[in-house]
Amino acid sequence: MSLLSYFFGSKPKTASVAKERLSLLIAHERSANQPTPDFLPALQRELIEVISKYVNVSADDIKVQLGKRDNYEILEVDITLPEQQPK
Amino acid sequence: MARVIVVTSGKGGVGKTTTSASISSGLALRGYKTAVIDFDVGLRNLDLIMGCERRVVYDLINVVNGEANLHQALIKDKHCENLFILPASQTRDKDALTEEGVEKVLKDLEHMGFDYVVCDSPAGIERGAVMALTFADEAIVVTNPEVSSVRDSDRILGILQSKSRRAIEGREAVKEHLLVTRYSPKRVEDGEMLSYKDVQELLRIPLIGAIPESDDVLQASNQGTPAIHLKDSDVATAYQDVVARFLGEDRPLRFVAYEKPGLLKRLFGGK
Numbered sequence: 001m002s003l004l005s006y007f008f009g010s011k012p013k014t015a016s017v018a019k020e021r022l023s024l025l026i027a028h029e030r031s032a033n034q035p036t037p038d039f040l041p042a043l044q045r046e047l048i049e050v051i052s053k054y055v056n057v058s059a060d061d062i063k064v065q066l067g068k069r070d071n072y073e074i075l076e077v078d079i080t081l082p083e084q085q086p087k
Numbered sequence: 088m089a090r091v092i093v094v095t096s097g098k099g100g101v102g103k104t105t106t107s108a109s110i111s112s113g114l115a116l117r118g119y120k121t122a123v124i125d126f127d128v129g130l131r132n133l134d135l136i137m138g139c140e141r142r143v144v145y146d147l148i149n150v151v152n153g154e155a156n157l158h159q160a161l162i163k164d165k166h167c168e169n170l171f172i173l174p175a176s177q178t179r180d181k182d183a184l185t186e187e188g189v190e191k192v193l194k195d196l197e198h199m200g201f202d203y204v205v206c207d208s209p210a211g212i213e214r215g216a217v218m219a220l221t222f223a224d225e226a227i228v229v230t231n232p233e234v235s236s237v238r239d240s241d242r243i244l245g246i247l248q249s250k251s252r253r254a255i256e257g258r259e260a261v262k263e264h265l266l267v268t269r270y271s272p273k274r275v276e277d278g279e280m281l282s283y284k285d286v287q288e289l290l291r292i293p294l295i296g297a298i299p300e301s302d303d304v305l306q307a308s309n310q311g312t313p314a315i316h317l318k319d320s321d322v323a324t325a326y327q328d329v330v331a332r333f334l335g336e337d338r339p340l341r342f343v344a345y346e347k348p349g350l351l352k353r354l355f356g357g358k
Contacts, residue, residue, distance in 0.1 A: 013278025019285045
């Protein structure tokens, strides 16, 4: 077996397997462990209140998300307006 | 200003206490008045590694609770003139540690003229570990070149960046140092072990040193002598280098390249 793998190219070394697994895992856990600011739910609720004064929207039509791109934090507010009903 | 250094890792058994003992001894040998505090309430071990277990009368919790003052609780190290040990309590549980209590101990140490306070963190990410890092100015993150240790170190770095006083108050961040321990250059060479460069690349903090895997560490703990004091030991030299780098000196990295044993060594054995 070891002789065969010697001639036909061996499996990747375990250290590089470890590194690959860790780099995926750490990237994932770093993004998951970013504390979501606790104002997000309140912000979402208040936005719904304000907007529904003027437009008929439901809670599902407003999405508030905090994202990260490179070194910038991005606050993304996505409001889906209902289709205009002809009066 | 006393500088507070936390020695932390998340994972247990990677060499935090060995490192705390050696680094605090190294700083004291350089002439700095140094205190080393065991934060592992309920499982104290620093006293054994420092060889002062029979002289423990009062502990950190006694001081926090006002049952003893620092002068009574601090144990003078037997190897270094400027080094004092504050042991953890063996009987209380970790809830006995309060943030105010720890802050007061650190303030009092500062008034007593200490230059450095080394906080030996318990494993895990619970109260004791958080208390050990809360007031840190610098952190030495002890990591083995092994998957679970690297992951846990990353986790503790996240906690350092969110729960330390410096982070909460928005001051200059805690200065982080990576210390790779139990390093085996041969296994790295053979592709069986993550290299220190791999670990550094994964954790993305500056490297302060690599301590080779060595039988000497057990020999040191058997005797209650911090490893930095051992004669003719790579581990001792590696820790001396770490202390020098910590103090801003430029030291090339040693004991990270694998040297093939010579013919004589292979024939006649030897370490």
